Amino acid sequence: MEEFVQHFINGISLGSIYALIAIGYTMVYGILQLINFAHSDVYMIGAFTGYYFGNYISRLGWVTLPSWSAFFFTLACAMLVCGFLGFMIERFAYRPLRKAPKLNILITAIGISLFLEYTGQIVFGADPKVFPNLLNDVELFSSESGNVRISSFDIVILTVSVSLVVILNFIIFKTKLGKAMRATSFNDTWAALMGIPVDRIISYTFVIGSALAAAGGILVGIKYPKIEPLMGVMIGLKAFVAAVLGGIGNLTGAVIGALIMGLAEQFVVGYGSSTYRDALAFGILIVILLFKPAGLLGKFGVEKV
């Protein structure tokens, strides 16, 4: 039983990281019907921004590592940098192709993804880097037998993910910007006719989605302190599967899908064979596409994002 609880905790912790990345996929899809393959590489850039920024501020002596201020500074910096990167990607790679067939823009997305990965290998070097120790890992809870443990990282990751999702939900459902995003997602031509600056709204979507991916990068960095330019490939695919599982285009769906993915992975490792871990992610994708092509919460043709 204790083992089950531990697997459960591990799964939620992993799932909440998938969720941050899955949200980016789902937001962009909801508005543009585009699968933004470069998203997982924006996440990688986020982690590397954290790496350089974290090391930089500690060397300058602005903050001492590990500390909360270092964590939040780095998080904010990475989110800003990646938000800007997301904006640039949309502005220069996707916007010129907005009126082109969907396939062109999809291939461009793959191109951008490869571009970022291999530029990363040249600029950062292809060998793994060790993420700076921004936060101390403290054991918050341990059962008497010591078989169930919750560390502060698990809580930090969950809290940061949940609060970002809550903020995002607030933006989308309670603000004017969110209303405009929903309108654009519903029908961009009509939205434009109603006076909504569609281009700017799409830019915002990319900025927000990329900033969330950066947060994911930082959280992964503090928990698994090994980062490399190709780190986004696998996790990006899994987050994408999570988004599809929850119903791509649906925010709550992405979060639920991500948690299911995280839990399923941990339970396969725990009670099945650890070899089938990655096979599971894609197995889920196939099953979902067969039986519920729109995903768990997705509906065809209804409001997205």
Added chain:
Amino acid sequence: MKNLFTFTSLLFALALATTACTKKTDTTSQSSDEILVGEFGSLTGSEATFGQMTNKGIALAVEEINSAGGVNGKKIRVITLDNQGKSEESVSAVTKLITQNKVVAVLGEVASSRSLAAAPIAQQYKVPMISPSSTNPKVTEVGDYIFRVCFIDPFQGTVMAKFAHENLKAKKVAILTDVKSDYSVGLAKFFKETYTKLGGTIVSEQSYSSGDIDFKGQLTNIKTAKADAIFIPGYYTEVGLIARQARQIGIKADLMGGDGWDSSKLSEIGGEAVNGGYFSNHYTSESKEPVVVGFVEKFKKKFGETPDGLAAMGYDAALVLGEALKKAPDLSPQAIRDAVAQTKDFQGVTGKITINGERNAVKPAVVVKVDGTVNRFVTTVNP
């Protein structure tokens, strides 16, 4: 139509320019007072320190050979290609070295999977290839042109199994294997065979794939199995993370591994968690043998760091090749191959090297204990 024409002519011009270039480099590289030796390795990629350290070892050895007069008056020049830690890149690197650079022999790789990918090419062109530190037995089974100067995994597995049984007195051991790596799978298998023969029990067998970052599921299972020690025959990148997560979920068991742990990055990635881990290695820089002391001194002077096992293996591999080049009656691949095969009692940094009938070296192994960035010598195990 006009566009197409311009495009084709441009392409044609480009093709011409490239061939012209290759020809040019070819003529310059074929100078008669040089012997070209190829090296391929992971200078970048996830196991970058493997390739970099091996490269430094080779560079030091070649420098020594050349300053001592070279090979019968000719200088050795090493052409190094980076395979980014990928098997497919290894294939193209070795093909390029052999067909374009026309090297007389190839040195590489550290990781068995990548040596296994490249070996068939060397064998096909009948160019001798010496792997410094690929320990999987299958590597030299590829053909009679493939050699290695290190011990093989059946021996390494035995060393660690005996160590777990006799020195650590572990009754129950869990194994965590990297299923993507030939090295890891092989080493785990040989460890298990010997350890169960010695009377120990394998309580849990878990696996992961290189590149994974989360190992908590596997480790939770190992924890429930109450293992006394965990054998992780992986590479340092993942081992660091595994050690960290093992300590996070409260595993106190000893951690053990093979020569894939040998990297200065291990303690960087694993932090305090890897301290106290044991692994088998080719040599120890703490040895008091004059050969080793001299090598460590020269290496430190040239590169400013302590050579790890892979640097020592690179050094030895280059020396063995240099020796063979000197002995060979001419520089034909056949002659070089025969000369390498006849290597006997060659005093390298990592011990006396004798190439046996299977083209492997038979040598003792050491077990070292991780203590921060230093690996403390624990014991030597003879074959």
